[in-house]
Amino acid sequence: MRTFFCLALAIALCPLAAAADGKYGGENxxxxxQPAQVNAKWQQECASCHIAYAxxxxxxxxxxxxxxxxxxxxxxxxxxxxxxxxxITAFLVDNASNRWSARTAPLRITESAWFRxxxxxxxxxxxxxxxxxxxxxxNCQACHTGAAKADFSEDRxxxxx
Amino acid sequence: MxxxxxxxxxxxxxxxxxxxxNPIQDSYRAAAKQENPGFKDFSAARGQTFYSAKSGDQACAxxxxxxPKSNGKHAKTGKDILPMAPSANxxxxxxxAKVEKxxxxxxxxxxxxxxxxxxxxxFIAYMLSVK
Numbered sequence: 001m002r003t004f005f006c007l008a009l010a011i012a013l014c015p016l017a018a019a020a021d022g023k024y025g026g027e028n029x030x031x032x033x034q035p036a037q038v039n040a041k042w043q044q045e046c047a048s049c050h051i052a053y054a055x056x057x058x059x060x061x062x063x064x065x066x067x068x069x070x071x072x073x074x075x076x077x078x079x080x081x082x083x084x085x086x087x088i089t090a091f092l093v094d095n096a097s098n099r100w101s102a103r104t105a106p107l108r109i110t111e112s113a114w115f116r117x118x119x120x121x122x123x124x125x126x127x128x129x130x131x132x133x134x135x136x137x138x139n140c141q142a143c144h145t146g147a148a149k150a151d152f153s154e155d156r157x158x159x160x161x
Numbered sequence: 162m163x164x165x166x167x168x169x170x171x172x173x174x175x176x177x178x179x180x181x182x183n184p185i186q187d188s189y190r191a192a193a194k195q196e197n198p199g200f201k202d203f204s205a206a207r208g209q210t211f212y213s214a215k216s217g218d219q220a221c222a223x224x225x226x227x228x229p230k231s232n233g234k235h236a237k238t239g240k241d242i243l244p245m246a247p248s249a250n251x252x253x254x255x256x257x258a259k260v261e262k263x264x265x266x267x268x269x270x271x272x273x274x275x276x277x278x279x280x281x282x283x284f285i286a287y288m289l290s291v292k
Binding site for chain 2: 075
């Protein structure tokens with residue numbers, strides 16, 4: 001009876017354990033960040049106003065949320081035709097982070113645990129983000145010179161003055 | 162001789178019209194006539210005023226730059242925006258769906274409403290006039 005109870009408890013706790021599994025409490029970016037073959041519509045449309053953020057930077061549910069609210073996209077109207085939105089959503093969802101086990105789905109890449117850990121206040125003093133040359137944490141390519149090609153390797157980081 | 166003179170005069174009148182003709186603007190002309198039976202024509206001067214007029218804290222020029230011949234900069238992201246005037250960027254005003262998409266988005270962002278066909282045509286008249 002006691003064994004059964006323990007087993008039942010272990011099974012009940014299992015989903016909790018899984019949710020917190022992996023690095024960064026389960027909020028980890030995907031590997032690879034982006035497939036070798038990218039979708040041309042995604043590249044063209046998303047890169048009109050900012051870099052086309054790699055699909056692996058967020059989980060699938062985040063992309064679904066973002067793509068269903070394009071008429072109010074962080075304060076700007078970024079509406080697409082239904083056909084364009086469908087094609088781009090499919091590309092994002094199919095290539096979303098494969099290492100995100102948490103049940104969270106942030107709208108901002110900068111809110112994820114891996115992002116905050118990698119850009120902690122010790123490594124990146126808060127003032128850095130406010131420099132005119134950087135503008136905001138959403139401006140990846142200000143420091144990650146290969147960001148537009150999903151290249152975030154340490155060798156390619158140049159933090160501007 | 163008279164015939165030659167006539168040809169020269171006809172060309173002199175027709176060439177500037179051909180040079181500035183734009184099929185996308187033509188479709189807005191048809192829409193503007195529908196919108197307003199008293200519609201006369203588009204005006205580059207009115208388009209220029211529209212381009213720089215601020216609504217709230219934004220104008221077309223906020224992101225596209227004071228001169229449509231130069232690069233602009235996205236106000237929020239800082240991304241470069243290629244020149245708006247076809248004389249500086251031949252791809253501009255060549256794709257009707259793209260033009261309508263961006264009028265749709267940007268009129269809503271800047272003016273909080275859709276633009277009229279008159280405004281769109283005036284805007285294009287201004288862009289075509291920038292040499």
